[in-house]
Amino acid sequence: MKRPPWPVLALVLVLVGGSLAVVTRPSPEGPRYITDDQGRAITLHGFNTAGSTKGDPDAMPWIEEQDVESEYEQMGTNFVRFLLQWRALEPEPGEYDEEYLDAVAERVSWYAERDYHVLLDMHQDLWGQGITEAGRVGNGAPEWGTHTDGLPVEEQEQWELVYLEPGTMRSFDHFWNTTGEHPELMDHYVRAWRHVADRFADEPAVLGYDLMNEPWGGTLQGPDFEKGPLAELYRRSITAIREVDNDSWIFVEPQAVGINWGLPSALPHLDDPREGKPRIVYAPHIYPLPMDMGESYGGDENGGGDGRSGRGESSRVWIDRSISLWRRNVLATADRLEAPIVLGEFGLDTSSPGAMEYVERMLAVTDEIGAGRAYWSNDLDGWGPWAGRADGGEERAVVPGPLVDVMNRPYPRAIAGEPLAVHYDRPTQTLTVSFAEKNDGSVTGPTEIYVPEGGFPGGGSITSSDPEGSWSGEWDADRRVWEVESAPYLQEHELVVSPAN
Numbered sequence: 001m002k003r004p005p006w007p008v009l010a011l012v013l014v015l016v017g018g019s020l021a022v023v024t025r026p027s028p029e030g031p032r033y034i035t036d037d038q039g040r041a042i043t044l045h046g047f048n049t050a051g052s053t054k055g056d057p058d059a060m061p062w063i064e065e066q067d068v069e070s071e072y073e074q075m076g077t078n079f080v081r082f083l084l085q086w087r088a089l090e091p092e093p094g095e096y097d098e099e100y101l102d103a104v105a106e107r108v109s110w111y112a113e114r115d116y117h118v119l120l121d122m123h124q125d126l127w128g129q130g131i132t133e134a135g136r137v138g139n140g141a142p143e144w145g146t147h148t149d150g151l152p153v154e155e156q157e158q159w160e161l162v163y164l165e166p167g168t169m170r171s172f173d174h175f176w177n178t179t180g181e182h183p184e185l186m187d188h189y190v191r192a193w194r195h196v197a198d199r200f201a202d203e204p205a206v207l208g209y210d211l212m213n214e215p216w217g218g219t220l221q222g223p224d225f226e227k228g229p230l231a232e233l234y235r236r237s238i239t240a241i242r243e244v245d246n247d248s249w250i251f252v253e254p255q256a257v258g259i260n261w262g263l264p265s266a267l268p269h270l271d272d273p274r275e276g277k278p279r280i281v282y283a284p285h286i287y288p289l290p291m292d293m294g295e296s297y298g299g300d301e302n303g304g305g306d307g308r309s310g311r312g313e314s315s316r317v318w319i320d321r322s323i324s325l326w327r328r329n330v331l332a333t334a335d336r337l338e339a340p341i342v343l344g345e346f347g348l349d350t351s352s353p354g355a356m357e358y359v360e361r362m363l364a365v366t367d368e369i370g371a372g373r374a375y376w377s378n379d380l381d382g383w384g385p386w387a388g389r390a391d392g393g394e395e396r397a398v399v400p401g402p403l404v405d406v407m408n409r410p411y412p413r414a415i416a417g418e419p420l421a422v423h424y425d426r427p428t429q430t431l432t433v434s435f436a437e438k439n440d441g442s443v444t445g446p447t448e449i450y451v452p453e454g455g456f457p458g459g460g461s462i463t464s465s466d467p468e469g470s471w472s473g474e475w476d477a478d479r480r481v482w483e484v485e486s487a488p489y490l491q492e493h494e495l496v497v498s499p500a501n
């Protein structure tokens with residue numbers, strides 16, 4: 001398929017996105033944030049685990065418990081977007097597989113024992129395995145919930161194009177009730193979420209539920225989809241979950257197409273009937289269009305260099321423009337939803353030119369907007385942090401790739417107040433965290449800052465804007481975490497962590 005030159009496409013993206021962005025709301029207020037059971041603002045920093053779940057017969061990720069230990073030891077992460085599969089949860093209509101949920105619970109415990117926050121993601125791509133006879137494409141939905149009506153679904157070299165196959169479109173149209181022929185499908189999906197929430201409501205490590213991965217509207221696209229059946233699914237799921245779980249956070253995604261590239265979402269505000277403040281999280285993904293078209297983050301930020309073989313202006317310039325568009329539109333949507341932001345997916349081939357600088361860029365952007373982030377993904381496939389497993393031996397430990405050093409950075413796991421700014425300066429390896437007291441008695445724990453071992457033996461050094469003697473910093477060598485108690489009589493605090501002197 002001859003592709004129009006990507007600068008033309010990217011220009012269209014910026015113009016379309018820009019014009020749409022003009023009609024979106026004015027620039028939003030500051031970021032909101034997710035709080036833990038001690039009332040602290042938490043920074044979610046971690047991975048999607050795992051892409052391998054999609055094709056696993058048991059719908060389980062490739063990892064073993066030792067790999068969670070390795071992840072913490074080598075990167076100090078505190079968050080996992082854990083993929084679920086509806087096909088495994090509800091293999092027959094109305095029948096839930098408790099052994100599957102037991103296996104999920106076992107893996108949740110691996111993270112819980114290491115103080116991780118677990119987001120349960122009802123994952124789908126291309127609806128489900130049942131869209132083709134061979135079952136080689138698609139994941140998520142059970143066979144009994146897959147109605148292609150015999151329309152063709154041809155596998156494609158570019159997997160995304162299978163979304164446009166007639167049988168795939170029809171499967172989604174039935175789920176969203178665009179056809180009016182299978183209203184029971186969304187009923188089952190909502191009840192499945194209620195069942196999951198009932199199971200994990202009392203599991204402190206389960207932070208929340210990501211209601212549907214990368215929704216696709218079938219023949220219904222854009223605002224008609226997002227404000228129509230997608231919002232209906234979310235409202236019904238929120239209501240059902242709140243019947244059994246008052247405290248978990250409920251994550252909602254925009255439609256994937258267009259919004260992953262940075263275009264504005266039309267997702268409407270979603271009420272949360274829980275007792276207390278709403279706990280709805282806006283959870284977009286980012287995959288800049290030039291990268292979707294095969295460009296790398298190579299070259300330099302001034303347009304020089306070569307982000308592609310022998311071609312002109314660096315694709316990095318266009319990717320940076322996409323990121324800026326994404327940032328602006330994500331903030332506008334989160335403002336409309338009155339919700340904190342978690343970037344549910346970002347990632348790329350770690351061997352591509354400029355890959356680590358792209359990851360650094362996205363970590364910086366999420367810090368700037370106060371968003372959590374989960375890298376896509378924790379797999380042994382060249383995108384993930386691991387180069388593979390060591391050969392032989394009982395341990396079969398995972399071998400770090402270039403991503404490990406980038407993800408292994410200082411960050412504020414939990415902030416004992418209202419975050420004002422978080423900034424990590426890579427060249428000096430200095431983290432600055434500023435926050436304000438909430439003065440409402442809701443915060444009952446210290447600020448926690450993770451620090452990697454490399455360059456920070458003994459935790460490096462930590463300073464506070466509070467006067468000497470009015471604050472304290474305890475170094476937990478096992479967890480590699482600074483626990484900081486700030487002076488309660490001061491309204492604002494700034495902590496700075498830097499390498500050992």
Ligand SMILES: CN(C)c1ccc(C(=O)NC[C@H]2N[C@H](CO)[C@@H](O)[C@@H]2O)cc1
Nearest residue numbers: 125160163213214215216256257287345
């Ligand atoms: C046409 N549609 C609906 C579409 C196209 C492309 C993606 C995508 O690249 N997604 C990015 C990554 N996210 C999934 C897992 O959620 C990964 O498999 C993709 O690489 C999604 C949807």
